[in-house]
Amino acid sequence: MSVIIQVSELHFSTADGIKVLEDIHLRVDRGEMIFLLGPAAAGKSVLLGLLAAQIPPQRGQILVHGRNIARLSRKKAFELRRRIGFLPQGFAPLPKTVLKNVMFKLRCLGNFQEQAEEKALAALERVRLTAKLATSATELEPLQRVRLGLALSICDEPQLLLLDEPFSNLDPGGRTEVCSLLAQIHLSGLTVLTATRGPLPTAADGHRVVLLADGRVKE
Amino acid sequence: MISTFLFLLGELLGAVRTKSGTILIAVVLLIFSFLALFSSFFLLGTPVEEENGPVLAPQEIMAYLSPRLSPGEVEELYSKIREWKDVQRINYLFTQELQEDQAGGIFLIRTTSPSAVAPLLETLGSIEGIVRVVSASKSQSTLSLSTPVRIGLLIGLAVSAVASMLAARYGFRELLRSFAEEIRLMHLSGTAERMIQTPIIALGILCGLVASLLLIVAVYLFHFFAVSHPEAVLRTASGLVEPGRVLTVSLLSLLLGLVMGGLIGVLGASLTGSREFQTYS
Numbered sequence: 001m002s003v004i005i006q007v008s009e010l011h012f013s014t015a016d017g018i019k020v021l022e023d024i025h026l027r028v029d030r031g032e033m034i035f036l037l038g039p040a041a042a043g044k045s046v047l048l049g050l051l052a053a054q055i056p057p058q059r060g061q062i063l064v065h066g067r068n069i070a071r072l073s074r075k076k077a078f079e080l081r082r083r084i085g086f087l088p089q090g091f092a093p094l095p096k097t098v099l100k101n102v103m104f105k106l107r108c109l110g111n112f113q114e115q116a117e118e119k120a121l122a123a124l125e126r127v128r129l130t131a132k133l134a135t136s137a138t139e140l141e142p143l144q145r146v147r148l149g150l151a152l153s154i155c156d157e158p159q160l161l162l163l164d165e166p167f168s169n170l171d172p173g174g175r176t177e178v179c180s181l182l183a184q185i186h187l188s189g190l191t192v193l194t195a196t197r198g199p200l201p202t203a204a205d206g207h208r209v210v211l212l213a214d215g216r217v218k219e
Numbered sequence: 220m221i222s223t224f225l226f227l228l229g230e231l232l233g234a235v236r237t238k239s240g241t242i243l244i245a246v247v248l249l250i251f252s253f254l255a256l257f258s259s260f261f262l263l264g265t266p267v268e269e270e271n272g273p274v275l276a277p278q279e280i281m282a283y284l285s286p287r288l289s290p291g292e293v294e295e296l297y298s299k300i301r302e303w304k305d306v307q308r309i310n311y312l313f314t315q316e317l318q319e320d321q322a323g324g325i326f327l328i329r330t331t332s333p334s335a336v337a338p339l340l341e342t343l344g345s346i347e348g349i350v351r352v353v354s355a356s357k358s359q360s361t362l363s364l365s366t367p368v369r370i371g372l373l374i375g376l377a378v379s380a381v382a383s384m385l386a387a388r389y390g391f392r393e394l395l396r397s398f399a400e401e402i403r404l405m406h407l408s409g410t411a412e413r414m415i416q417t418p419i420i421a422l423g424i425l426c427g428l429v430a431s432l433l434l435i436v437a438v439y440l441f442h443f444f445a446v447s448h449p450e451a452v453l454r455t456a457s458g459l460v461e462p463g464r465v466l467t468v469s470l471l472s473l474l475l476g477l478v479m480g481g482l483i484g485v486l487g488a489s490l491t492g493s494r495e496f497q498t499y500s
Contacts, residue, residue, distance in 0.1 A: 046385070052407075054406075054407065054499045055499045075411070078409045078410070078411045079409065080409070081408065082408065082409035086407055088407065092400060094400050094404065095400075102403070105404060107223060107226045107409045108223065108227065108404075109223075109408060109409070109410060110220070110222075110223050113222075114224055152404075156408070163471030
């Protein structure tokens with residue numbers, strides 16, 4: 001199985017010298033579904049930000065889709081971001097309807113109106129949100145917000161999905177539902193890496209779990 | 220590419236709120252002031268007449284009368300010329316108005332067309348009592364501005380340029396704040412920075428364009444007024460009666476307005492890279 005993420009000797013510190021990540025080694029194969037489990041402030045969001053080419057790396061090597069993120073030009077970094085579906089922690093939708101939220105992203109990525117609408121509808125159908133197309137995204141319930149976030153992440157057909165705390169603010173039923181949804185998305189061939197502080201829903205059983213604590217990875 | 224640009228420009232314009240809109244209108248007015256001051260350099264001032272004679276429109280002729288003519292003779296000549304079919308209008312100017320002390324008064328004649336100027340010049344030149352005739356072709360002048368006026372205009376130019384840049388930076392920051400979520404989403408999803416910035420630059424150019432067009436309208440309104448009332452402006456804004464000069468100034472102002480708007484847009488676009496518009500900073 002080919003590797004989609006390869007992290008070696010990764011270190012990261014804040015501007016005031018606090019070590020966030022220390023000597024991280026991580027390998028993710030294409031088509032895997034992984035849960036990155038760790039307490040608050042363990043460095044999960046930073047690691048995901050680094051993998052998504054949103055934070056410039058300091059020390060170590062990160063290969064995503066075979067590309068060394070540290071050596072990417074600005075243009076190549078943008079190209080790489082397009083191949084990664086990324087749902088950041090505390091995702092806030094735009095003050096537009098659900099459909100227009102997804103279409104906005106697709107239009108920004110160069111899709112024409114009809115093409116964007118087609119892709120947006122397909123993505124919203126995959127996350128079972130078609131009943132809320134005309135609803136304002138800011139009025140959605142937490143679970144529906146996560147669904148919208150997922151639709152935004154997968155709408156441009158990425159190969160890698162990075163999710164930062166998608167289960168926060170959800171009740172156990174909501175967590176299970178999102179986890180099942182992720183499993184379905186994963187079955188379509190996507191590699192899914194989900195960072196969470198836990199507890200993991202039962203639907204996550206059988207998938208690989210990586211622990212991140214004190215800036216270090218433990219499997 | 221163009222479709223995405225137009226889409227984003229529409230979205231950006233949709234994000235204009237009362238505060239940012241007011242500031243952007245102020246930016247347009249400041250650019251307008253800058254362009255107006257710039258145009259003043261070329262339109263204001265008195266003509267340097269020693270060699271070339273006064274400034275006239277292409278359809279105009281100035282006939283200098285002999286000081287020996289009696290008021291009755293001037294009156295008679297005035298009535299005679301007014302009846303000619305090629306003469307659209309004739310005004311009598313006192314010599315003091317143009318500091319032409321050696322003349323006994325001046326007829327400012329407007330012909331029906333520029334082609335009528337040459338034969339009329341010949342006819343007027345042969346009339347006894349008219350000592351000199353001058354037409355526009357001989358009178359494209361350079362304008363002289365006094366040093367204090369020149370310095371004032373330069374200071375005004377600098378102040379309006381700096382003020383428009385500062386107001387634009389503040390206005391764009393306000394505008395981009397109401398568009399911040401969209402910019403963050405674009406950054407996250409891998410939209411190229413130049414794609415995010417181009418509509419902002421275009422908005423700056425649009426501000427410059429609106430300011431230039433306002434100025435051109437104003438300049439032409441003044442031009443039409445000056446042409447119909449040359450005696451009112453000849454001593455202060457002689458450039459306004461010359462169509463060629465007015466056109467050149469208008470085109471230069473349009474170009475300068477677009478450049479100024481572009482610079483302002485670039486200034487606004489540079490803000491998208493700031494921490495405020497990043498999910499991770």
